[in-house]
Amino acid sequence: MSFDPATLRKEFPTLQREVDGRRLVYLDSAASSQTPQPVLDAMAEYYEQLRSNVERGVYRISEVATGRYEQARERLARFVGAPATDGVVFTKNVTEAINLVAYSWVRRRLGPGDALLITGMEHHANFVPWWHAAQDQGFELRVVPITDGYELDLDAARALLADGRVRFLAVAHVSNVLGTINPVDALIAMAREANPDVVTLVDGAQAAPHFPVDVAALDCDFYGVTGHKMCGPTGIGALIAKPERLEEMPPFLTGGSMILDVSVDEVTWNHPPHRFEAATPPIAEAFGLEAACDYLDAVGMEQIRTHERDLVTTFVDALRATEGVTVYGPLDAEHRSGAISFAVDGVHPHDLGAMLDGYGVCIRVGHHCAKPLMRTLGVNATARASLYLYNDTDDLAPLLDGIAAARSLFAR
Numbered sequence: 001m002s003f004d005p006a007t008l009r010k011e012f013p014t015l016q017r018e019v020d021g022r023r024l025v026y027l028d029s030a031a032s033s034q035t036p037q038p039v040l041d042a043m044a045e046y047y048e049q050l051r052s053n054v055e056r057g058v059y060r061i062s063e064v065a066t067g068r069y070e071q072a073r074e075r076l077a078r079f080v081g082a083p084a085t086d087g088v089v090f091t092k093n094v095t096e097a098i099n100l101v102a103y104s105w106v107r108r109r110l111g112p113g114d115a116l117l118i119t120g121m122e123h124h125a126n127f128v129p130w131w132h133a134a135q136d137q138g139f140e141l142r143v144v145p146i147t148d149g150y151e152l153d154l155d156a157a158r159a160l161l162a163d164g165r166v167r168f169l170a171v172a173h174v175s176n177v178l179g180t181i182n183p184v185d186a187l188i189a190m191a192r193e194a195n196p197d198v199v200t201l202v203d204g205a206q207a208a209p210h211f212p213v214d215v216a217a218l219d220c221d222f223y224g225v226t227g228h229k230m231c232g233p234t235g236i237g238a239l240i241a242k243p244e245r246l247e248e249m250p251p252f253l254t255g256g257s258m259i260l261d262v263s264v265d266e267v268t269w270n271h272p273p274h275r276f277e278a279a280t281p282p283i284a285e286a287f288g289l290e291a292a293c294d295y296l297d298a299v300g301m302e303q304i305r306t307h308e309r310d311l312v313t314t315f316v317d318a319l320r321a322t323e324g325v326t327v328y329g330p331l332d333a334e335h336r337s338g339a340i341s342f343a344v345d346g347v348h349p350h351d352l353g354a355m356l357d358g359y360g361v362c363i364r365v366g367h368h369c370a371k372p373l374m375r376t377l378g379v380n381a382t383a384r385a386s387l388y389l390y391n392d393t394d395d396l397a398p399l400l401d402g403i404a405a406a407r408s409l410f411a412r
């Protein structure tokens, strides 16, 4: 199948609409992607044909819905190359996946004298749960700094690992602000060299939607994804784990569906992954997520990556050539994904965002839930344009027009 963003766009209903008579130019997929029709159809199929609860009904439609819910688990496992379907726990989003690990693994196993290593480019979702746990449990939080080229400083990481006290590593596969694709395999290897028992978590929120991910090859203990950034529905994400890690963990949320037996005196937990899926799960969303995996694989993850790599180069080059624009992020497209943060001299990012809205262009402005990184960059906020499979060079001119208009209005 040839890769043509203009044709792909036709499958995304929201991209068909206009804003004030202008084509909607969606450059905010790092916040949340658009949803293609097959995903909407899969969710409608559940609501129209199979509406029932799962994992408990003895009648036909519930059994079929349960089968489809479990099939979605298997599909996601295959999509990210997970070592085992039983290692896939559905959550509300990647934030919940990370909190599950923070509460059920890290808080129970790390204490004074231990250290947990994160990086200076984490989203709050992969920062605050560890910070909070460190405060409560008395372990040390260490942070890998960032180089002037907006990449992880691996020499500094090696030094931070050297004393062998790092028992847990949590790192973003791709930065939501800088677009940097982190060498997580190298970092994991380095952490294991320093401490063979280190446990590792990769936040794949900005990776799984954009290039082929092979969790088994990464050999991390935990990998987190979130459906709404990968053409799937809101309200579903997943923790993808080595099954033996999940076996070690008590539940995080308790209630229905996650038990084997309950009496007044004793409760026995269900086996993973059900141990971690208390109550009624996101059923329609699992149908949608399965369809999203099918959709992305049909388009081709390699092709999506190639397209985004080329497009990001075009966008970054054009932005850097624009007077007054500073881009924050690696220049080498091999090391970056399609999230492009930038500043425009004399224009507050929020004014820029509002101006661009008038051009039908949707970008994200603010701290991007990465305040430690904003502090390193020495800014309160940036503007961020982020690319996905349905963007192409047609989306560049409206962005540049809006920037020029903002500069002539504000930067005088």
Ligand SMILES: Cc1ncc(COP(=O)(O)O)c(C=O)c1O
Residues within 6 Å of the ligand: 030, 031, 093, 094, 095, 096, 123, 125, 126, 172, 174, 175, 176, 203, 205, 206, 226, 237
């Ligand atoms: C790198 C990264 N991690 C985590 C998250 C949190 O995702 P969610 O809100 O779906 O939990 C985001 C969202 O922007 C992200 O970009």
